[in-house]
Amino acid sequence: MPKKSEVKIIFESIKDMPPLAVSLYTMDYNKTGSWRNVRPIIDYDKCTYCTICWKFCPEPSIDLEKIEVDGKEKFKPIINYKYCKGCGICWTECPVDAIYTEEESE
């Protein structure tokens, strides 16, 4: 008998899957910004344009704008508050603490 960790479950169709919560809409439609109680704000004086926040953000909440810094092409992160749910990943992952937070007023 294989160990539990060696058992591979193969789902051949959606009917084989156990019940689970599934969004019927695309992330674009699902405006998760209404979930937020803390608002992340990028301090561009500290931002190094590493784009780590963009890579880790679980929603389509960080757009990148192409800019030029000291003659080099960089990508400036811009938070889209329609989708940002205030999960905290970006400000936790930012290597230079360039993202601070404010409590949502609404």
Ligand code: SF4
């Ligand atoms: S992780 Fe921080 S430093 Fe890097 S792009 Fe985002 S805000 Fe800027």
Ligand code: SF4
């Ligand atoms: S708080 Fe979460 S959802 Fe909002 S921009 Fe940061 S990582 Fe994305």
